[in-house]
Amino acid sequence: MTLAGTVVTASPALAHGDHDARPLLRHAQAGPYSVSLWQVYPDVGSAMTPHLIVTFDDPPPESTQVTVVVDSARVDVVPSMTTPGAWETLTGVLADDVVRVTVSNVDGGWEVPTVVIPHPLTSVLPMRALIMISIFLASGVAWWAGGRTARAWRRPLPEV
């Protein structure tokens, strides 16, 4: 399924931000605009490829346009359906891609500082293994605690 397809069929979601995307550039000045760049995490499932999000610190006027060039090739970018005043690319960006974003309106165009996509943070932690160990640990503790709780209520409270 393409990203465009999933964007159309996806249920309403929270605005993009630190919970589902990593910041690439915060509060960069582009002419009259203050802009931040984000990349959705690559391990969020098939519904979201690691695409780029351009957010404005203040909602831009409707006439504002955003252009994104990745490795010298222009990519499609559309207004975000989940994040007010934001724009999203329709294709993912990969580590080491060179991204140039231009913001324009009727008065002209301004380039955001060029960003090279860093390698993702999430690869540091072996999350599946961590989750399985945690589930095993929590289940074992729940079993132990169940027995001890039953025992605590079975016997009378100690005398003062």
Place this chain on the structure above:
Amino acid sequence: MAHTAQETTETGFIQKLNGRWHERALWVYLAIVILHWFEHLFQAAQIWIFEMPRPEALGALGYVFPWLVTSEVMHFGYALIMFAGLVLLLPGFRGASRSWWLASAIIQGWHLVEHTTLQVQAIVGTNLFGSPVPTSFLQPFVPRPELHLVYNLIVFIPMIVAMWLHTRPAQDSANDCNCATPDVPALVGVATA
């Protein structure tokens, strides 16, 4: 005088909580902690095992009541209860178990600071680092679900070690509570030839 009487009552409550009520209070508290832990594990499984999009991975209760997560109320409430329990039940611990319980309380203290900051951001509507959503201090380095899963894990492990040490029969003589008292009292008698 009324003030003194109130202080006496409060002191009495803490003493009871760490004496004759300690065993039952400890297991009730652990049940709450485990429920919270499973909430985080459910969310983690939604993301990394069932591969749900992160904005839709809100945990078990959050799946049914999304506002609990988006308003930050649920995890702030859990963090507050967890920290209060760790502090209130601390006096009942002795020796090595006390050190482990205290370590858990200190880590949970930082976890509570993080959740308080998140709660304030959700109420005020202004977020750290210019983020469109409430953000933890360490989120620029580690994404939120990973960060808070690790926070809970490093609070949970020393807590369980402390409880295990505290409830061993060998600890019974050091405790003021009956958490480590064996189920069946030892029989006292005189052996005859």
